[in-house]
Structures are given as C-alpha cells and as structure tokens.
Amino acid sequence: MDTWRPPVQGICLPRSASGPARTGLSPSLTAQARGGGDQRAAAPAQAPPPRARDVTVPRHARVDVPVAFRKEAQRLTMANAAEQWVLVEMVQALYEAPAYHLILEGILILWIIRLLFSKTYKLQERSDLTLKEKEELIEEWQPEPLVPPVSKDHPALNYNIVSGPPSHNIVVNGKECINFASFNFLGLLDNPRVKAAALASLKKYGVGTCGPRGFYGTFDVHLDLEDRLAKFMKTEEAIIYSYGFATIASAIPAYSKRGDIVFVDRAACFAIQKGLQASRSDIKIFKHNDMADLERLLKEQEIEDQKNPRKARVTRRFIVVEGIYMNTGTICPLPELIDDIDLISANMENALASVGGFCCGRSFVIDHQRLSGQGYCFSASLPPLLAAAAIEALNIMEENPGIFAVLKEKCRKIHKALQGISGLRVMGESFSPAFHLHLEESTGSREKDVKLLQEIVNQCMNRSIALTQARYLDKEEKCLPPPSIRVVVTVEQTEDELERAAATIKEVAQAVLL
C-alpha cells in the first residue's frame, strides 16, 4: 500500500487542473484564466461568461493577460478587428502587474506546459492490483464444472451390449440377432483360419509389444504385414498404425502443414476432419462428390496464386477424398478426379477383421511418415497377434478373389429389395456394402428423427435383425449428416436372411412411420 499511495495523489492533484489543461489552451480555459486574472481589477464583469468562439476583449477594460495567453489573446484580438493598440495596452498591463502575480502565473504556465509534454498518464500501469485484490480475485473465481451433467437416459449411456463375438450371429442385449450393423464385410471376424493365425502369434509373442516401433516395437510380423499390404495394394511401400482412426488423422498432418491448402469433400469422415485440424492447414471444402465444385475451388486458388506467386511456390496442395464415404455410402468419382494417387490410407478394422490401419504409396511419400506420423512414432505398435490376423485375412482375400463378386451381388440384392419403402430412402451405391436409410421426410427436428429411426432399429432388433443408427458427435461434425440407419452387408448373410432383413425393415418402417 505504501508504495502505492503517492502515485494516487499524483493523479488526483493534476486531475482537477488537468481536465481543462489537457484540452490544450482551449478558449474556455482562456476565459477562465482571464477571469482569474481580472479579479483584482474588478474586471469586465458585466460581460456574460464568454462563449468560446466569439470571445471578445472589451476595448476599454483593463486587461490583465498572462504572458502565455498573449498569443491567444492576440489571435482573438485580431479576429475581432485588428485593433493594434490592444497589444500595447496588454504590454502596459504587464508592466503594471505586481511581481507576485507574474510569478504565480509564470509558474502556472510552466505547470501547464509540463502537463502537456509529460506522459505520466499511464493509467493502466498505475492500476496494479494489490496483493489483497489479487487474493480476492482468486477467491472469487468459480470455474465451470469439469463436465456438464449428462442425462441418465442418454442413448450413448445405454448402448447395446454384445455378449460373445460380434460376428454373423450376434447376441445383443441378450437377444440373438443377425448382424447387419458391424463392418464385418468379408465375414472374417469369425474365420477359423484368422483365429488360428492369431493364436499361433499369441503363442510366440504374447499380446503387447511394450514399445513404439522405433524402440524395439518393430516385430517381424509388422514387417511382413507391411510387405503384404504393399503387394496387395500394388504399391511400393506400406506403413501400419495400431489404430484405424489414428491412421489418416496422423498421415494428413505429416505432410500438410500450416499454410498449405487441403481440398476436402464435405462428407469426409471425422478422422479426416481431425487430421485436418491437427495439420492447421487452410481447408477448402467442396460439395460432396461434386467435381465441378472442386474445379471451381481449384480455379479460385489459381487466381489467388497468380496474385501472390511467391507464396504459391511454397504452398502445397492436397486433395483428400474417401473411397466409399462412411457417412453417405457413396463412392468417390476417382477416374474424374485424378489419374494417380500419392497416398492411400485404409483401415484394417473392417474387412480385415483386425485392428489398426495402414497407408500405402510410393516410398518417397510413405517413408516420411516413419519419422513424422505422430500416431506411428509415439504410439505402441500393433500387437503381433492382430498383425498376424490381418496377414491371414489378406491370404484369404488373395486366395478367394471371387468373394468380392459375391459381396457385390448381395449388396445389389438388398439394395433393390429396400427400394420403395414409404418413408425411408436408401442412400449409397448399389454395390456398397455399407449404406444408409434416411427418413424421406424429416419431422423438422433432429431429435425426433433420431427417435423415429431408433424405434425402427429397436423393433427390427426385436425381430432378430441387428441394425444401428449411424452415430455422430452432433456438435463436433463440420457438416453433420442427417440421421440414418446404417445397413452393413456381409458375405455371410444368406439370401434368405437378406430377404428377411429387407422385409422386416419394410414392415417395421411402415408400422412406425405411417
């Protein structure tokens, strides 16, 4: 406190004087000051307090003007009518004025000049909080709760619990169903060969790797799997990640940095969105699968580049698309888009019945991730048994290339069977093994839509068809897709089951929606 007081006084003192003073030698001050000066001489008191602009100095009055006001007075005087002799009178008055008066006014003038030129008015600096005030502020501050409360009946808190393996036949909440919800496209989750391979690996390596790839976490199985993936995808090199989500989310920021530009489809999945966010690049979103829109953006960029060629020379550009869009079930028009791909990122968690993901492409591109892919460098490597499972799944795929035609056929069938349900619209390609059922007409509120669809899902579940709604984080998604039921086709589903599923969905939808 003690160190603080003087400045306050320092402020207080000049403040009363400084208000007017700071407005400069404003006419109003001039008038005041003159008034003060005139006190002794009983003044030209008759005149009303003069307004700023039209102040006049009465000719007959004994004007007692301080030195510094002379100029001001001069200006005013001249404005009045150039009556030169006023000046003479003023000088005269100066001579007549008593010494103490002059000294006093001299000091005042110096004081004003000081105020004008000194910069001591750093109000903010002087408002330093005292220790006590700080403590009070700290005492006062109340943070928001770490997490807001969640209602107990939130659907995510009462999720389906699957007992036993999530394969073709699935037990959901105690009810046996046929699985139309897991991305087990090739039915390899339950494949004995895959299990046997994983088991053999378990016997040799145990479960975990206890380290990242760099620090004794690279196992021979990882190298094998990378090799196999590269061959399978017909690329030079592949790199595996231990988590599907982290694959693309790490790959994007490994290349695209601040200042680079990424053109991305509106419907891109959440992992891509997170990767883009982590890259801190400039994001340009084009309409879903709309190549004309992409072209428009590219052209816009070209014009932009021409304006600033220096910047353009160091700005990398990337286009990010999905093969089959998880959020829509549509396929990307790759032939229209490009003739060569630099990097393919994929997931081993669906068709390959394992866990993890991989990127593949030319060595020039892929090798960079081995030091720059954060999810690769800084995470424990994939448990060997999961890598072994993926290798075996690749074997099966290579041995039965016909499996894909079977899957395609099944997709077409159910796709066709689901057409024409009143109230539901099928979204997605006819050959895509994952597609969406949207409400034909939204009720107008997302919440109600979700409820309706959930009712359909629940009733289907009661009739032994396991479906799920596509779930999103509503607030986090850049472009939130409309609510939908996602149907997943697998090779294990028989024709009979496909028909039954289609019929069930149809009936239930009609019952719920009409």
Next chain:
Amino acid sequence: MANPGGGAVGNGTLHNCKTESNCVQGGHCTKNGIVREAQQNGKPHINMEIEESFEEAPLHVMVFTYMGYGIGTLFGYLRDFLRNWGIEKCNAAVEREEQKDFVPLYQDFENFYTRNLYMRIRDNWNRPVCSAPGPHFDMLERVSDDYNWTFRFTGRVIKDVINMGSYNFLGLVSKYNESMRTVKEVLERYGTGVASTRHEMGTLDKHKELEDLVAKFLNVEAAMVFGMGFATNSMNIPVLVGKGCLILSDELNHTSVVLGARLSGATIRTFKHNNMQSLEKLLRDAIIYGQPRTRRAWKKILILVEGIYSMEGSIVRLPQIVALKKKYKAYLYVDEAHSIGSVGPTGRGVSEFFGIDPGDVDVLMGTFTKSFGAAGGYIAGKKELVDYIRVHSHSAVYATSMSPPVAEQIIRAMKLIMGLDGTTQGLQRVQQLAKNTKYFRQRLREMGFIIYGNDHSPVVPVLLYMPGKVAAFARHMLEKKIAVVVVGFPATPLAEARARFCISAAHTREMLDKVLEATDEIGDLLQVKYSRHRHSARPELYDETSFELDD
C-alpha cells in the same frame, strides 16, 4: 487407501518439504522448485522425499556436443552439395518425374537432419524383434551395405538379447504360458476384431468387464477404455476443454497430450518441467488477468501432467500439484502411461506412490501398453466424468473398440496385480520392480554416469550428450547382446541425447549385473561418466520393511 495417514507410504524416508532441500545432489538442480504457498495454506503436509536430480553436464561436454552437431551439419551441407551436383550418389527415394514441377512435398530443410545426421546412425532404431519382448528377446540381424540407406536381413537371429528397451515393467509380456489361458479362450471365442464402434455395435461384454475392473483397480467410481493409448489422450482432452478454457501443460508432456490439447481449441500455456513455482505463477496470472484481450474469466483451467516422464524418468510432484489445484480450483489430468502398475506399493500409480486419494485427481488417464503388456488406454474418475466421456469421446463414437483378446490380457494382468488370482505373484512383481529400480539406479550413479529422474522411476535415462556417442553406445551394447533405447533430438533437447534403460520386474539380478558391467565398460570406453558427484556406497535409504500392503 493404503495409508490414510498421509505420507508414510512406501519406501522412502520421510521428510518435511519445508526443511528438506529439494535436490539431494545439491547445486546443479535447475529444473525443480517447490511450492511455498501451497504448503503455507492448509495443514503442512509431510511428504515423501523427492529425490530427483538433473545434474548439469560439465561445460566442456556441452561445448563438444554442440561442436559435434556443428561438424555434422557442415558435412551434411557438403554432402548435399555433392549430391546436388551428382558427385555423390543420392540413395534417398525421389519424387516421380511427372510430379517434379509440383510444389515439393517436403521442404528441403525439413529432411536435412534426417538425411545427414539420422541416416548415419539409424541402425539403432526400429531394430526388428522376432520373439516376445520379455526380459530376453531375439532380434533379426540386419546389415546395411550403403551406410544405412537400406537394410538387408542376413537371415541370422541374434538370440537372447537382454531387453532393456521395452516398457515391460511387470514382466507380464512373455510368450504363451498357462497364465494366458483366458486370453487364448477369448481369442478362440471372439476372434480378433470388433468391426464397430462403442456407440454402434462394438460394446462387448468384455469391455464392460474390463471397465468395471479398471475402476476397481484404481479405486474410483468409473472408467472407460479405448483401443489406443495415444488416442486416449488426443481424442479425449478435446472433450473436456474447449474455447475459453485454459490448459496448463508441463513442457515435457508426451506428444499425444500435446496433440489433444491442440485439438481442443483451448489456450495452452506450458510450465517448466515439474516446476511448481512456474505452475503457480501461471495459475495466479490466469485467474487474476483472465483471458487475453477479452479479459473474461477463464471458464476452467485444466492442468495436464504425466505420472512418470518417459524421457526424464522424473515423477510428477503430485502432492504439490494437488495442493495447487485445490487452492486455485483448477482441474487435474494425470497421464499415468508409464506409472500405472510400475510405482506405488501395490502398483496403483503415482497417487498411491504419494499416498494421495485418487479422488483428488480429476481425470486419471493411463495406458495398458506398458505394465499390462497389452494395448489401449483408459480414462477414469468420477461417474459424471466418465459418463460424459462415454457420450462425447471422439474415440467412442468413431473408432473401433478394443480387440477382445487384448482386453482379456489386461483383465488377466490387472487381476494378477490385484491378487484376484489368489496369489501374491502380482504384488511380488511390483516389489521386485521397485528393488530392481533402486539397485540399478544406485549402481549406475556409483559408476559416475549422469542419470536423470526420480530414484523410484523404472525409466532410467543415462545422459550421453554427443550424437556420435549415442550411436556408439547402442552399437557396443548390442554387440554385448544388450538392447537399449537411445534417443536424441527431437525427442530430447538438442544437446541432451541419452540412453534409456527400462527396468522390468522380470530382470534377474544376474541380467542387471551383466548390463551394469557392460555399461561400465562402454562408459569408460566412450568416456561418458560425466557426473561430478561420484559417490560410492551411498547410505541405503531403502527400507524394505516399510512396505505397507493394500488390503
């Protein structure tokens, strides 16, 4: 709680923070501080002695280290010049001709370090292993004919290398044995994958079982598990904080924590490693001055720390941080990736190590990769917190859930540590780890190496400083059939390259002695015994009888 009385847990002597100097080594401790205010408020808490040292290297070592980098860089430029003019053959993969006119995919400078420094010594990383990463493992022998640009496998296997590199703290990773029977059964029943997310069709009964067990293990209300440890951080921190919130993060936090913090959109400020004065200053300033520019008060403040820092071997000053967090009403997130299972009398991590109620930590995060020999991570704490995470976690909605056999391995390991298998095997492992750690650290120090971190931390970094010695150390050790992790820039500060030993409960005294002997020999050969506090026969602070077991 093992010890509701406060501090008298565990194996250290007791000291009062106020009187005890922070740095046992005296002098040369630049990285640590203690909280004065935190102790003045509330009852003075007695604390376990924190014996952490970060001895500074002698000046000439630093000079030579920088000189080493300087020479390396000069040669790099020279060779780049030669490559540019086609005098030296360029072995690196190059861009396709068709895309040569594109903006280069990599900035040249970005790869300078990789091409000219890392490439010369990269045989010390990514060494391929071909057996379970237990205390011994087998490695594939590989050679390079072109100075590490490419590797060729000779087809031979280097057998029985002592593994000082894997985070196999409790020795629970090994090839299949009878204790892993349940893992085998789960694998046979469930298969390997799940092919769906937690919110859709990917919540298995196994996940539920695991989550209940984790909550019980940690003595908290609830827990949620995720398929990848890295993603547990990077995909859940954004759920907890966002715009208008402040994150106070230790400067040495793991990349995953940093990434999570960045993705959250909150303002991030870092405090000096484990430095309580720095943290307190940031906390005070944050509350007093609010957000920059708008001057609104922060919505909430989240402190992000790790239990054990993997590159420093230091243990978080949890009692002080909890005191600070309570005083300033901040929230605390502790990443126990390396500390869960490995410290604390019964392996419950840093909160048990310091005798702190786990409820005092708002968010307990950890991974299953290390002590549990599996993969994945967890978030645990109050039920409201975990419920909120369940609903909003990016991982729960968009990422495939944990593989069932991996979940079973965690369940098995956790039951073992908790003694639910009816044996004291788990507890013995935790104790053995503590013993091994103590022994190994003490012997290394006696030899005169500069080692970083806490005396109780099973992560033991030995400072080597010079980039050339890093490679030499790792190569010589491998010749003696010892696998050790060496790290340099950018994982550590430029001039603080180091070797890192990870102690495991499965290491026998013979193995440790063999490693110590080899380290001693190579340390002399490479002249890396830099410590100026060489002290032989330090008084044994370790009192085995002071162990108090959880009941």
